[in-house]
Amino acid sequence: MDGSAMSLLLLLLLTAASHAGDANESSADPEADRKPEELGDVAATQGFINSADCVVIGFFKDLEKPEVKDFYAVVKDLQGLPFGLTTNSQVLSHFNISSNTISLFRQVDNRREDLEIKNIKDLDASKLSRFLQMNELHFVTEYNPLTAVGLFNSTIRIHLLLFLDKTSEGHQETLKIFHEAASHFLGKVLFVLIDSSLKTNDQVLSFFHLKRTDLPAITIYNTENDKTDRMPAGKISTQRIQNFCSNFLQGKQTGEDPNLAHLKTEEKVLKTEL
Structure with missing residues (x-):
């Protein structure tokens, strides 16, 4: 992983340092x-x-x-x-x-x-x-300060993040769809659930410039080069997720996150905080 791709890793490790006790x-x-x-x-x-x-x-x-x-x-x-x-x-x-x-x-x-x-x-x-x-990593891994370490130690550098409130009505159906899509990208994409109902995950939401009114939302992220993309709003289905992942893997994007520049800026801030 090159220096420019360290920003999200640093964010997650900082979060881990703050909340590892709770996760244990x-x-x-x-x-x-x-x-x-x-x-x-x-x-x-x-x-x-x-x-x-x-x-x-x-x-x-x-x-x-x-x-x-x-x-x-x-x-x-x-x-x-x-x-x-x-x-x-x-x-x-x-x-x-x-x-x-x-x-x-x-x-x-x-x-x-x-x-x-x-x-x-x-x-x-x-x-x-x-x-x-x-x-431990699963077909769908729920993010917490401990699993973050395994995610970023994995040889798979493409991560698909589902931001979802696990206390919301209908969240189980969305998770089922996410699981179904994950099986098609084994060894290519890590599927990660981020529970937005947890205050400890607010920093990750902020990092991707997501508001709670945007949720549920799906974002894809390449940890090697910081490329990111957000799946357009709409009904979440297995087919839409598969198409979104396939396009990203082929270098096609629905429209790169206009806030991508903030990754470089926040990387400097996080390194200073370390």
Whole structure:
């Protein structure tokens, strides 16, 4: 990513610094009797990886290590993620595991993130939970200060942002349409939901010069060159989203955001604030 494309990343990281504590809170029941799925061979492990947008697997050579207890604690805490566990030597060899490792697999950009325990000092359940939350990406990823890190670490540089009030009537139908469109751009575009009902997202709305009266709105953004475009107002449909994304990927735009110049200006301000 070149210097001119750092502006939005800086904005999101600044927001993360301000609100990471709120995002780290979990509504899950820590006493829930939830366990990882046991994976007995390579075929079962690969099937588990392919079963969801994002999965976590504990590859353990030694079940007596303290990180295994931390792993089980996080399984109970992060109930939105599927967890698997294996000690099978053939599976460990197939995935090039030489020591206890916790890996996150995500389909959206065909990426694997490894946390090799021997390289982490003072690992605990809280640090493990934060690592997974920062790196999980789904076909539609809801933006928060932790997922922002994974979004900008992804090799996919085109992000389609849906600004939507999740408390509004009919928002579930719009989200369903957004999900349907996302499946057509796997590996090409990251689909991101920004909940405009959260005060913590006001800065992102402002960054794209959006008012609440503009919502719901869809904006596409290239993190490499700062090119952006906004889908014209109107009924949101899967076909319209597909056409909008396809045009942007082909270099066609419905009319580049006239406020694009503000990206360069705000980049300087944000770097000064750092």
